[in-house]
Amino acid sequence: MRMSAAEWRGWILDRIGRLDAAPLPLELAHGRTLAEQVRSAHDLPLWHSSAMDGYALRAADTAHATAERPVELVVSGEVLAGGSADPAIAPGAAVRIMTGAPVPSAADAVVPVELTAAPGREDPGADPWGRGAVRIEAPVAPGANIRRRGEDVRAGSLLARSGDPLTAARVSALAAAGVAEVRASELPRVAVLVTGAELRPPGAPLARGQIVESNSLLIAGLLRESGIEPSAVRRCTDDVAAVRAQLDELGRGCDAIITTGGVGPGSHDVVRLAVQAEPEVRAARVAVRPGQPQCAGRLASGAWLFALPGNPVSAATSFELFVRPALLACQGRDDPMRPLVPAVAGVGWRGARGRLQLMPVTIDDADADGAGDGSGIRGGRRRLVCRPAVNPRGVSHAVGGHGAVQAYAVAGEDRGDVAAGEPVELLLVGLA
Structure with a gap:
C-alpha cells in the first residue's frame, strides 16, 4: 500500500500509545517529558534584591548630587548575598550590598560601585569601595538596580504544562521556583537490530560484496541524541527464523525495536518475512525519498516495531520522519515534530x-x-x-x-x- 509520509506517521502516532509516568526528583528529570502542570512554590525573586554590586541608599539623599558637588554618604554596614541582615539606613547613610543580596527595608535604590567615588582614593586601580564614606556624583532614581519581589514569577504561577520537555533551562527554572519533584514520563526502552548478510563489523577484513556495518552506530547515536540510551544493540544474520527469534526475545523486554534492512518487497527481505504473520504490523510503500519501504506496528510480544530500510541515509531520514516523533509522542510530548x-x-x-x-x-x-x-x-x-x-x-x-x-x-x-x-x-x- 502506498501512503504519504504524513499518513504513515499519523497511522503510527494513532496507535503507539503512552508510557506510564511516575514522580521523579528534579535532579533526575532532565530529558524527560512532564506529565502534570507545575506551578511556582514561591515568588521569584523571593525578596527585593540588588541587581548590582554597589550601595543601597535612600534615593532622596542623592537628589542634588553633581560631579562638581558630590553627595557624601556615611557607609554604615554591608549586606552579602545569602545574608539575612536588614540594617537600618539613616538619612545620609548607605550600606555596601552585593548582587543578589536582599535590599534593606529602609533603602529604595542601589547605585553601582563603579559609579561612585571613595573619598581620598587617588589611584584609579585601587579598591573601589569606600570604607567610611562614599561619594555619589549624580542623582539615583528610586527603584534603580533593584529586582522587585515577584517581578519574574509570582507564587502559584503556571511554569510548565503536561507534555513539555524537561530541558536544562526548564529544570533550572523549576528548581529556582521551589519545585523539588515532578511527575514525568518513563523513557522508552528501545532495542536496535541490524540485518544484512553483506555487513561486517568495523575494522574487519572485507571480501568482494561485503561492506562495513554502520547502521547500529547510526541508530544508537540518533537514539542518544533523542535522550534515549539503547537497551540493546544487536546484529543478525539474514535468516527469517533467526530474525523472528531476536524480535521475540527483544520484544519481551523492550517498548520498541528498531530494525534496519530486509524491509523491502524482495524474496530475501528477512524482516518483512519474519513479521508478515504479525496481525498488527503493517508494511507500506511511503511516498518519501529516500526511505520508501517501511514496516511498523505492535508485535505480539508487546513491543512496537519500526522496520527501516537498510541504506544508511534512508534509515536516518526514516528515523527523523517516523521514529523520533513516535518515541516522543509515547512520552506525552505535545508536538513531537522538529520545527x-x-x-x-x-x-x-x-x-x-x-x-x-x-x-x-x-x-x-x-x-x-x-x-x-x-x-x-x-x-x-x-x-x-x-x-x-x-x-x-x-x-x-x-x-x-x-x-x-x-x-x-x-x-x-x-x-x-x-x-x-x-x-x-x-x-x-x-x-x-
Missing part, C-alpha cells in the same frame, strides 16, 4: 514529483542579496543557504557524505526539481 526553518537552495538538484523529498545538506549564511559577507547579515536581514552534503544522484546509500549533514532540505510531494535560489525548508539535525 522547519526557511532557507534557499545554493545549488539545484533533481527531484521526484509525487514524493516528499529529504536532501541531506550543509548550511551557509548569506546576506539578503546573496553576496555573503561572512556575517550573514545586511540591513538586519539574514537567510540560510543550503547545499547537498551528498551526490544528489545517489542519496540513500551515501553514508560518507551524510557524515557532514546539518539538516535535511524538505521539498513537498508536488515539488519535483529544486532550482538554485528557490526556497526550501530545513529540518535541522546534527548541529552541535
Whole structure:
C-alpha cells in the first residue's frame, strides 16, 4: 500500500500509545517529558534584591548630587548575598550590598560601585569601595538596580504544562521556583537490530560484496541524541527464523525495536518475512525519498516495531520522519515534530514529483542579496543557504557524505526539481 509520509506517521502516532509516568526528583528529570502542570512554590525573586554590586541608599539623599558637588554618604554596614541582615539606613547613610543580596527595608535604590567615588582614593586601580564614606556624583532614581519581589514569577504561577520537555533551562527554572519533584514520563526502552548478510563489523577484513556495518552506530547515536540510551544493540544474520527469534526475545523486554534492512518487497527481505504473520504490523510503500519501504506496528510480544530500510541515509531520514516523533509522542510530548526553518537552495538538484523529498545538506549564511559577507547579515536581514552534503544522484546509500549533514532540505510531494535560489525548508539535525 502506498501512503504519504504524513499518513504513515499519523497511522503510527494513532496507535503507539503512552508510557506510564511516575514522580521523579528534579535532579533526575532532565530529558524527560512532564506529565502534570507545575506551578511556582514561591515568588521569584523571593525578596527585593540588588541587581548590582554597589550601595543601597535612600534615593532622596542623592537628589542634588553633581560631579562638581558630590553627595557624601556615611557607609554604615554591608549586606552579602545569602545574608539575612536588614540594617537600618539613616538619612545620609548607605550600606555596601552585593548582587543578589536582599535590599534593606529602609533603602529604595542601589547605585553601582563603579559609579561612585571613595573619598581620598587617588589611584584609579585601587579598591573601589569606600570604607567610611562614599561619594555619589549624580542623582539615583528610586527603584534603580533593584529586582522587585515577584517581578519574574509570582507564587502559584503556571511554569510548565503536561507534555513539555524537561530541558536544562526548564529544570533550572523549576528548581529556582521551589519545585523539588515532578511527575514525568518513563523513557522508552528501545532495542536496535541490524540485518544484512553483506555487513561486517568495523575494522574487519572485507571480501568482494561485503561492506562495513554502520547502521547500529547510526541508530544508537540518533537514539542518544533523542535522550534515549539503547537497551540493546544487536546484529543478525539474514535468516527469517533467526530474525523472528531476536524480535521475540527483544520484544519481551523492550517498548520498541528498531530494525534496519530486509524491509523491502524482495524474496530475501528477512524482516518483512519474519513479521508478515504479525496481525498488527503493517508494511507500506511511503511516498518519501529516500526511505520508501517501511514496516511498523505492535508485535505480539508487546513491543512496537519500526522496520527501516537498510541504506544508511534512508534509515536516518526514516528515523527523523517516523521514529523520533513516535518515541516522543509515547512520552506525552505535545508536538513531537522538529520545527522547519526557511532557507534557499545554493545549488539545484533533481527531484521526484509525487514524493516528499529529504536532501541531506550543509548550511551557509548569506546576506539578503546573496553576496555573503561572512556575517550573514545586511540591513538586519539574514537567510540560510543550503547545499547537498551528498551526490544528489545517489542519496540513500551515501553514508560518507551524510557524515557532514546539518539538516535535511524538505521539498513537498508536488515539488519535483529544486532550482538554485528557490526556497526550501530545513529540518535541522546534527548541529552541535
